[in-house]
Amino acid sequence: MMGNVTLLEFLSGGREVPGHKPWPRYQLDARGWRALVEQMTVSNWEVLAEWGEPAEVHVLLRGEDSGAIAVVSHPCPDGKFFALGRVRPSAIRLERAIRDLWGLVPEGLEDQRPWLDHGRWGVRHPLGKPRQYDGEPYTYRFLTAEGDGLHQIPVGPVHAGVIEPGHFRFHCQGETVVRLEERLGYVHKGIAGLVAGRPVADAARIVARVSGDSTVAYSLAFARAVEAALGIEPPPRAVWLRALMAEFERIANHVFDIGAICNDAAFAIMLGHMGALREKLLRGNDLCFGHRLLMDRVVPGGVAADLSEAGREALGHMLYGVRKGFEQAVALYDSTPSLLDRTTGTGVVGGALVHRFGAGGFVGRASSRGHDARRLPGYPPYDELDFEVPVMAEGDVHARIMVRVAEVRASFKLIDQILAQLPDGPVLAPLMLRGAGEGVAAVESFRGEVIVWVRVSEAGKVVRLHAHDPSWFQWPLLEAAIDGNIVADFPLCNKSFNCSYSGHDQ
Numbered sequence: 001m002m003g004n005v006t007l008l009e010f011l012s013g014g015r016e017v018p019g020h021k022p023w024p025r026y027q028l029d030a031r032g033w034r035a036l037v038e039q040m041t042v043s044n045w046e047v048l049a050e051w052g053e054p055a056e057v058h059v060l061l062r063g064e065d066s067g068a069i070a071v072v073s074h075p076c077p078d079g080k081f082f083a084l085g086r087v088r089p090s091a092i093r094l095e096r097a098i099r100d101l102w103g104l105v106p107e108g109l110e111d112q113r114p115w116l117d118h119g120r121w122g123v124r125h126p127l128g129k130p131r132q133y134d135g136e137p138y139t140y141r142f143l144t145a146e147g148d149g150l151h152q153i154p155v156g157p158v159h160a161g162v163i164e165p166g167h168f169r170f171h172c173q174g175e176t177v178v179r180l181e182e183r184l185g186y187v188h189k190g191i192a193g194l195v196a197g198r199p200v201a202d203a204a205r206i207v208a209r210v211s212g213d214s215t216v217a218y219s220l221a222f223a224r225a226v227e228a229a230l231g232i233e234p235p236p237r238a239v240w241l242r243a244l245m246a247e248f249e250r251i252a253n254h255v256f257d258i259g260a261i262c263n264d265a266a267f268a269i270m271l272g273h274m275g276a277l278r279e280k281l282l283r284g285n286d287l288c289f290g291h292r293l294l295m296d297r298v299v300p301g302g303v304a305a306d307l308s309e310a311g312r313e314a315l316g317h318m319l320y321g322v323r324k325g326f327e328q329a330v331a332l333y334d335s336t337p338s339l340l341d342r343t344t345g346t347g348v349v350g351g352a353l354v355h356r357f358g359a360g361g362f363v364g365r366a367s368s369r370g371h372d373a374r375r376l377p378g379y380p381p382y383d384e385l386d387f388e389v390p391v392m393a394e395g396d397v398h399a400r401i402m403v404r405v406a407e408v409r410a411s412f413k414l415i416d417q418i419l420a421q422l423p424d425g426p427v428l429a430p431l432m433l434r435g436a437g438e439g440v441a442a443v444e445s446f447r448g449e450v451i452v453w454v455r456v457s458e459a460g461k462v463v464r465l466h467a468h469d470p471s472w473f474q475w476p477l478l479e480a481a482i483d484g485n486i487v488a489d490f491p492l493c494n495k496s497f498n499c500s501y502s503g504h505d506q
Helices: 007-011 032-038 089-102 191-193 201-207 211-231 236-264 268-288 309-334 337-344 351-358 361-365 375-380 397-421 475-482 486-495 501-506
Strands: 013-019 024-025 045-053 056-063 071-075 081-082 105-107 150-155 167-173 176-183 437-444 449-456 462-468
Touching: 007 056, 007 375, 013 211, 013 268, 024 167, 032 071, 032 081, 045 089, 045 462, 056 449, 071 351, 089 201, 089 475, 089 501, 176 201, 176 486, 191 462, 201 211, 201 361, 201 449, 201 462, 211 437, 211 449, 211 462, 236 309, 236 397, 268 309, 309 337, 309 397, 337 397, 337 486, 351 475, 361 397, 361 462, 397 486, 397 501
Parallel strands: 024 071, 081 105
Antiparallel strands: 013 024, 045 056, 056 071, 150 167, 167 176, 437 449, 449 462
């Protein structure tokens, strides 16, 4: 174990894999990988994503001090690797999923229970060396809690209303929650398997549907990863239109989230008001770009729809009304003491835990972690735009609401700048094949950092792909947020996180 060393200094002892962009990829042997894990006990390198292949494991790391980013790979000819989850709790569920999907065993990981695999796929390790199940579907072993007067409350996986499936197992003493454990994976879609062997254009449509409320973010991350792998530069106008779409997606989700959180505190009028504002935004999307949710609008090489002058004028009128209505709703929230009583001090997540898990988005920023991928590592056109990243320290439901409020206001200002500086020109560059390559991208979605890694063949087809949702690092923190709160506050806490089931399970 070395002393104060940067990430790239440490990795210089490994073998750099050629053709990986925009950040390097290094291969480490078993000794080097174990040294990496041990070094992470003293170095504050962040795990951004971890995934597998049939005989190799990969982790995307960022040096928190230097900001340097690299993919670290470790061949696993014997099907095993030294677990990162031993030193980074954010990697525990990732490594359980790696075992489920690829059959690679994380040695030294205390929790070896299946995570995505519920015993209903028909085969084990579908992306590695598949083999038929040799038994019945699993009986999942939930963790136990001991104490006088404890009882369990199982919730889900089927919920009331239109919501994706997830199971929550509460251990309670009276009305107070003493332990919450989640069981996810019910909407696993096999994205990595679905895109393998498909042309880039077909794969883009699948990746856009990993989590429908973040379709712009996923499309942009995939497009940037493919462009990096193939050495393609999208036209300047397309780059700015991508940012415009991303900010509209951010506003629409934040606005509706604020209303939904208030609705879970029995303040339904806020949901109605915010729902109407979201509808105006979605109609604006449809009018200007041809799709309410902006699905398949961002594509490798640029964008699939341009903004006309009539569309720009319509956006200006729509934004004026939405801004006015939004500020009225925020004033209503601020002036309702009974609502503030429900949100203030409820569902607190400490800053130390948020930093330890590397949680981003409004969950991280409400607990003092101010990371934003638009700033670090950064990507155009945000390097030419002026915007604030709001950070609070309270870490409660109220803080997560107020971070959303500040982000909506910041996005409005970003849209003003984008429309004022939008360059002329084409919006799509041809996908010129210049040989095989690998690329990775980090994009700030409304939830936090979306990661996409891709390997493209010389024929322009996807060989491998991994997409990482920010919810992976936020779901475990929801378990901590509800600890010591009453059961009735769980919907409020849950909605203030608004983690993606689909993005996580993919």
